[in-house]
Amino acid sequence: MDKKDLLSLTVEEIEELLISMNEKKFRGKQIFEWINKGVKNFDDMTNLSKSLREKLKENTYITNVQIKEKLISDIDGTTKYLFLLDDYNIIEGVVMKYKHGLTACISTQVGCAMGCTFCASTLEGLVRNLRAGEMIDQILTMQEDIGERISNIVLMGSGEPLNNLKETVNFLKIVNDEKGLNIGNRHITLSTSGLVPQIKELADLQIPINLAISLHASNDDLRKRTMPIAKKYSINELINSCQYYINKTNRRITFEYALIKGFNDRDQDANELSNLLKGMLCHVNLIPVNSVEERGYMKPNMKDIKRFQNILHKSGIEATIRREMGSDINAACGQLRRKYLQNEQK
Numbered sequence: 001m002d003k004k005d006l007l008s009l010t011v012e013e014i015e016e017l018l019i020s021m022n023e024k025k026f027r028g029k030q031i032f033e034w035i036n037k038g039v040k041n042f043d044d045m046t047n048l049s050k051s052l053r054e055k056l057k058e059n060t061y062i063t064n065v066q067i068k069e070k071l072i073s074d075i076d077g078t079t080k081y082l083f084l085l086d087d088y089n090i091i092e093g094v095v096m097k098y099k100h101g102l103t104a105c106i107s108t109q110v111g112c113a114m115g116c117t118f119c120a121s122t123l124e125g126l127v128r129n130l131r132a133g134e135m136i137d138q139i140l141t142m143q144e145d146i147g148e149r150i151s152n153i154v155l156m157g158s159g160e161p162l163n164n165l166k167e168t169v170n171f172l173k174i175v176n177d178e179k180g181l182n183i184g185n186r187h188i189t190l191s192t193s194g195l196v197p198q199i200k201e202l203a204d205l206q207i208p209i210n211l212a213i214s215l216h217a218s219n220d221d222l223r224k225r226t227m228p229i230a231k232k233y234s235i236n237e238l239i240n241s242c243q244y245y246i247n248k249t250n251r252r253i254t255f256e257y258a259l260i261k262g263f264n265d266r267d268q269d270a271n272e273l274s275n276l277l278k279g280m281l282c283h284v285n286l287i288p289v290n291s292v293e294e295r296g297y298m299k300p301n302m303k304d305i306k307r308f309q310n311i312l313h314k315s316g317i318e319a320t321i322r323r324e325m326g327s328d329i330n331a332a333c334g335q336l337r338r339k340y341l342q343n344e345q346k
């Protein structure tokens with residue numbers, strides 16, 4: 001498709017496009033406002049002339065992420081969506097209800113290339129990158145469906161956001177724009193499996209979002225067994241890039257650590273993790289692993305998780321245990337899409 005997806009463009013990019021079409025620059029803001037409200041039909045943009053609307057129809061389009069399926073958890077109201085994209089690919093997103101408001105978890109790619117052994121999103125490999133507009137529209141679609149403002153975003157659905165850096169950065173600019181969804185950088189968390197050069201690039205852009213690192217092990221040997229990316233970048237290089245991010249942005253880093261029974265949940269692992277992170281402006285998020293049937297990974301019992309947390313606390317490292325949400329509806333990464341694809345193949 002040669003036509004430009006307007007929803008993937010920042011205000012400045014829409015303005016440039018208009019100038020190249022011999023139109024007035026100020027129309028850019030008007031168009032940006034319409035599309036970031038979820039308007040899909042150019043004829044509904046009542047402050048634009050008919051001739052401009054026709055020109056837009058000819059040269060551009062507005063991506064449309066549609067709800068294919070929706071599941072609501074009886075336990076906590078977590079809502080999981082399967083979305084259908086313009087090219088019939090399927091992705092998933094989740095809305096979680098917290099006291100402080102709604103948090104949307106969105107996908108950044110169709111599938112994923114990272115190959116982490118515990119993650120269902122990667123089992124079918126990477127299909128393609130999402131455009132910024134497809135990330136925005138996941139939020140617009142969920143917000144409209146629920147009828148309540150989404151106030152926090154986590155890029156923790158399918159895909160590796162830093163493997164799709166250009167579109168992800170455009171997404172961050174668009175979602176933060178006060179004429180758009182106007183979601184503050186501090187309300188946005190980007191999670192990465194740890195692509196070192198891209199972490200530095202992101203730091204240099206100085207967009208003060210929260211950065212979360214999927215660490216999941218405290219030494220390279222162990223990490224390599226579940227995360228292929230660990231063969232490319234050592235934990236040392238990863239930690240150095242995190243320190244660089246902290247220096248540039250003054251933001252505290254979150255380290256995600258999925259606890260797998262008998263694999264990375266021993267006292268020696270907690271001690272090693274403490275030594276690794278001591279003195280750093282950071283926080284550890286302990287996640288009881290969501291079991292993936294194919295791999296035989298199990299979560300430790302709560303007593304062992306608390307013991308792990310205590311060892312970190314004693315070393316002065318802040319650590320929280322992530323509450324499980326939507327466990328009755330396959331709310332974990334890639335599980336629902338995978339089920340859907342498996343049923344399609346039957």
Ligand code: SAH
Pocket residue numbers: 114116118119120155156157158159160161191192193194212213214256258287288289290291292332333
């Ligand atoms: N690719 C990015 C973001 C997507 S995954 C990343 O790797 O960070 C979001 C988080 O869920 C990551 O921390 C990921 O490691 C974690 N995750 C994936 N599968 C999981 C599972 N079965 N149990 C617990 N956490 C899992």
